[in-house]
Amino acid sequence: MIRLERVSKRYPGGSEALSELTLTIEKGEMVFLTGHSGAGKSTLLKLLALIERPTRGQVIVNGQNTAKVSRRKIPAYRQRIGMAFQDHKLLLDRTVFDNVALPLVIAGMGRRETARRVRAAIDQVGLLSKEKLLPMTLSTGEQQRVGIARAVVSKPDLLIADEPTGNLDPELSLEIMNLFSRFNEVGVTLLIASHDIELIRHLGRRRISLHEGRLQDDSEAGGEICRAD
Amino acid sequence: MQSRLASRFFGYLLRHLQNLLGALGGLWRQPLASLMTVSVIGIALSMPAGLHLMVENGRALSGGWESTLEWSVYLQPGVSESRAEALAEELRRRPGIDQVTVITADQALDEFRAGSGFSEALELLANNPLPNVLVIQPSASDESAGQTTRLADELERLGDVDLVQLDTAWVQRFHAILDTARRAVTLASIVLALGVLLIVGNTIRLDILNRRQEIEVAKLVGASDAFIRRPFLYHGLWYGIGGGILAVALVQLIGFLLKEPVSRVAGLYGSDYRLLSLAPGEAGLLLLAGAVLGWLGSWIAASRHLRDMDPEF
Numbered sequence: 001m002i003r004l005e006r007v008s009k010r011y012p013g014g015s016e017a018l019s020e021l022t023l024t025i026e027k028g029e030m031v032f033l034t035g036h037s038g039a040g041k042s043t044l045l046k047l048l049a050l051i052e053r054p055t056r057g058q059v060i061v062n063g064q065n066t067a068k069v070s071r072r073k074i075p076a077y078r079q080r081i082g083m084a085f086q087d088h089k090l091l092l093d094r095t096v097f098d099n100v101a102l103p104l105v106i107a108g109m110g111r112r113e114t115a116r117r118v119r120a121a122i123d124q125v126g127l128l129s130k131e132k133l134l135p136m137t138l139s140t141g142e143q144q145r146v147g148i149a150r151a152v153v154s155k156p157d158l159l160i161a162d163e164p165t166g167n168l169d170p171e172l173s174l175e176i177m178n179l180f181s182r183f184n185e186v187g188v189t190l191l192i193a194s195h196d197i198e199l200i201r202h203l204g205r206r207r208i209s210l211h212e213g214r215l216q217d218d219s220e221a222g223g224e225i226c227r228a229d
Numbered sequence: 230m231q232s233r234l235a236s237r238f239f240g241y242l243l244r245h246l247q248n249l250l251g252a253l254g255g256l257w258r259q260p261l262a263s264l265m266t267v268s269v270i271g272i273a274l275s276m277p278a279g280l281h282l283m284v285e286n287g288r289a290l291s292g293g294w295e296s297t298l299e300w301s302v303y304l305q306p307g308v309s310e311s312r313a314e315a316l317a318e319e320l321r322r323r324p325g326i327d328q329v330t331v332i333t334a335d336q337a338l339d340e341f342r343a344g345s346g347f348s349e350a351l352e353l354l355a356n357n358p359l360p361n362v363l364v365i366q367p368s369a370s371d372e373s374a375g376q377t378t379r380l381a382d383e384l385e386r387l388g389d390v391d392l393v394q395l396d397t398a399w400v401q402r403f404h405a406i407l408d409t410a411r412r413a414v415t416l417a418s419i420v421l422a423l424g425v426l427l428i429v430g431n432t433i434r435l436d437i438l439n440r441r442q443e444i445e446v447a448k449l450v451g452a453s454d455a456f457i458r459r460p461f462l463y464h465g466l467w468y469g470i471g472g473g474i475l476a477v478a479l480v481q482l483i484g485f486l487l488k489e490p491v492s493r494v495a496g497l498y499g500s501d502y503r504l505l506s507l508a509p510g511e512a513g514l515l516l517l518a519g520a521v522l523g524w525l526g527s528w529i530a531a532s533r534h535l536r537d538m539d540p541e542f
Binding site: 103106 | 443450542
């Protein structure tokens with residue numbers, strides 16, 4: 001699903017955020033991305049979302065070399081990837097329903113089909129009774145779930161999440177991670193950046209650790225941590 | 230296949246319609262700010278429209294004087310009456326000339342004798358000192374100053390012509406002034422159109438900056454620049470249409486307020502002149518200009534600013 005080949009990213013005037021990173025994530029995997037801030041987690045996700053382009057190396061997502069996705073084709077590319085964010089990035093002047101519907105409206109889906117899918121997604125995150133509320137009236141955990149509903153509403157094959165539990169207490173964090181696990185069970189590939197080591201260990205999934213832009217550890221799901229060389 | 234294409238097309242139309250109405254709703258929700266923008270555009274558009282109307286009124290007014298715009302062509306002494314008739318016949322066939330009347334030397338003398346009170350003195354003259362005269366009326370459509378002068382030159386170059394005299398030189402001057410005014414209106418229109426572009430562009434730019442977060446989110450979930458630009462374009466379109474409507478209303482209001490005084494002045498001069506107001510076509514053109522400028526201004530602003538607005542997380 002995701003293949004990085006000797007990917008380096010250097011920001012203008014800055015140090016190297018990623019250097020010579022090579023890794024593969026198979027279809028259907030649920031992978032955590034960890035590391036200190038500045039280790040390159042966000043940069044890696046930005047490369048996948050085509051917010052940034054690699055300085056060197058190749059990023060291949062779903063069989064598609066991202067270098068070949070022109071600026072004009074970025075919207076279509078992003079429509080096939082679900083994204084969830086630490087600050088959930090909801091539109092505060094729109095209802096839960098409208099927020100979740102946004103990707104489908106953008107994709108030009110019909111009204112009836114949109115409503116059906118949006119309700120299904122909101123139901124999956126357990127907020128069906130709150131579809132008409134504005135995000136500000138929801139708790140932080142609920143806001144995050146709305147963000148996740150929006151990320152999955154267009155049924156993407158790949159979902160990337162940047163610190164989705166960064167603002168949540170452990171209990172809510174676990175709830176969110178369980179939600180992600182359920183999506184994974186129906187075949188969605190997930191890449192979740194997080195530094196909540198406790199929680200990740202508890203979930204026992206594959207974990208990729210970055211340190212100063214390089215691969216530090218890559219532990220297989222359920223297995224012991226094995227050091228990469 | 231065909232029905233799928235049709236349904237996509239209708240979906241596309243529907244989305245545009247939603248945007249169109251959504252944009253109107255957006256303006257409605259900020260009535261004061263929208264009204265200010267619309268007012269500025271309306272005033273800017275009403276200025277060239279008002280000036281244009283002034284010039285048109287001047288033209289209509291001077292149209293009544295066309296009948297008094299006559300050329301007297303004095304033929305050289307000794308040119309015969311039959312030659313004068315032949316010249317008149319030749320001139321009648323020219324474009325730009327409506328009517329040619331021949332006043333023979335004898336007729337002129339008779340007239341002079343009857344009108345001047347010098348009849349007894351004239352009896353003393355051995356022969357008639359007056360030349361034959363052609364009185365020429367240019368056609369009304371050739372009213373611009375340049376054309377009138379050209380006609381005078383042509384007449385002067387004719388053989389046997391002694392002197393060409395325009396009886397109403399001031400009409401010509403008036404036409405020259407109208408020509409200048411008309412050019413000034415064109416220039417003012419261009420400048421004010423640029424002004425409207427800037428006003429709309431700046432308003433849309435602020436709008437875009439205010440909604441930066443929303444735009445970034447939309448880009449993150451895969452919105453194309455065209456999708457994001459669309460509501461702003463419709464905002465601009467409504468601003469322009471609103472401004473156009475206001476401009477038409479302003480011009481008509483001014484026309485209405487001037488109607489009474491103008492017809493009073495005209496009455497004092499024994500004229501039944503009525504002030505012209507905007508023709509439906511002209512009002513439509515003003516609306517169209519507003520709409521096009523609004524659309525274009527927002528398109529320029531949106532294209533410039535949306536491109537740089539890349540999402541972050």
